[in-house]
Amino acid sequence: MTADTSQTTLAGAQRAQERSFSGILIQSLINVSLIFWAALVIFPMIWLVYSSFKTDQEIFFAPWALPQELQWNNFERAWVDVHIGQYFVNSMIVVVPGLTLTVILSAMAAYILARFQFPGNRAIFYLFMSGMLFPLFLALVPLFFLTKDLGMLNTFHGLIIVYTAYSLPFTIFFLTGFFKTLPSELHEAAIIDGANEYQVFFQVMLPLAQPGLVTMGIFNFLGMWNQFILPLVLMADREKYVLPQGLSFMLHQQYYENDWSALFAAVTIIMIPTLVVYVIFQSRIQKGITVGALKG
């Protein structure tokens, strides 16, 4: 009740302010700023998309103009000749198992750390947390030789395992917090009903933890899909490049070959699926990414 009345007071005061001349001026300033930044974000992407339908000639001599005719074959060249199709498949081969493994292993470890008391529990939790202290580039050289010695250099499974290992600390940190919030009565009830610990985990706890698992799934998907430095160091075989690596490679390659239109098409191919997925899941994705800030 009180909240209601005061809200109207506030709104009323604001409305009075807005009706005045300076209010209108401020309102237009606000709109101009917002539209300006939106244009700054959107326009480069629109330019990219329509340019990817142009010929090399048009790209060079009329950077602003719309394509005279839609050059669909740019996309074909990008997918086949520039190997975007191959890189896309390679990324899937690495990210899907990496993501699955990360979520399962982290959920198991986080569940134990959140709900079981045993000597060393805290120590293990902080051991995992210590991994977030170090930047990745500190590990690059030893990691390169380690994977080499294990015969995992230039292999998909090597990349999958390394991606997983480096995703564990934050995922475990987040899911431990999540499992702690689940009611312990459920656990006891299930045990009394005759379920064993494994059944409790897979049939009771995991379904309950689904929102947390999805958040971590999104967070890690973007991290792995966009991962650049790890494949750059651990994957030298051009046939097995993942997307970001392949994209970077062809940008540097293209300076010599000059097939700009295929390159524009390649970036468009990479951007569009991200855009579609983002627009559909945007509120979840925003949450998924900004949770990273919570640890600060």
Place this chain on the structure above:
Amino acid sequence: MRRDKYKIIIPFLFPAIALYLVFVIYPYLQAMYISLTKWRGLTPNPEFIGLENFQRMLEDKYFWNALGNNVTYLIFVPLITITISLYLAFLLTQGKMRFSKFYRVTYFFPQVMSLVAIGVLWSFIYHPTIGILNSILKAIGIAEPPAWLGNPDAVVPAIGAVIVWQAVGFYMVLFIAGMESIPVTFYEAATIDGANRWQLFWNITLPLLWDTTRTALVFLAIGAANMFAITQTMTEGGPNRASDVLATYLYERAFISSKFGYATAIAVSLFLMVFVLSIFTMRVTQRETLEY
């Protein structure tokens, strides 16, 4: 009571711990040792040389050059990003706003794109012949705009601008979350007392957002100390090392010049600098937290 609990504890913890110790902790620890050695990767055992790598770093002009660029990013990127994102967050929380949802979704989008894709896109935009930036600049009367990524004086601001462009949406969402958690009664009381929007922002919003701002500062500082993906994609540290940062320099030392010991020593120094800087930022910005 539950003596058999170890039947689940051990198999559930073991895989994660094993993977983590072998592929994360072991390499980090080994890095500390490798940084004290001379190693070209051909012999199985690195040659121990103590602190020699660190001494050499002090006289290495390329090291200082790269560090200088990191420091430039460190000064400007957080400042500009936080200013713009705070401003936009403030505008979007001013009562009912048309298209407010559209703006939030749009501004955040660069954050989900890979830095490599962003780097490639902006290399096109900055390109002197195919790009659109310079034709805009010519249209508004700048006769000879620089060839951004090819010009040693323009390349660092050009890359820094791209990072601001992609980061603003993220920090704006963070600030909006912070602003929305401030009780509306504070604003009501002040409005009744006759405060205008500007005063509300300076005297209520900003002080209560201090914790979010500190977090943003530390994140941005860590980002400015890295800058690997964007630099490697757009320029590979060029032209002529003008946009080198420590991360690209150490990558080049290690994986192109095979100076693994020296490269790791650079990585260790970079880590220590970031670590000290983060703690320093948190300490300096520490104030009495306002409870509300």
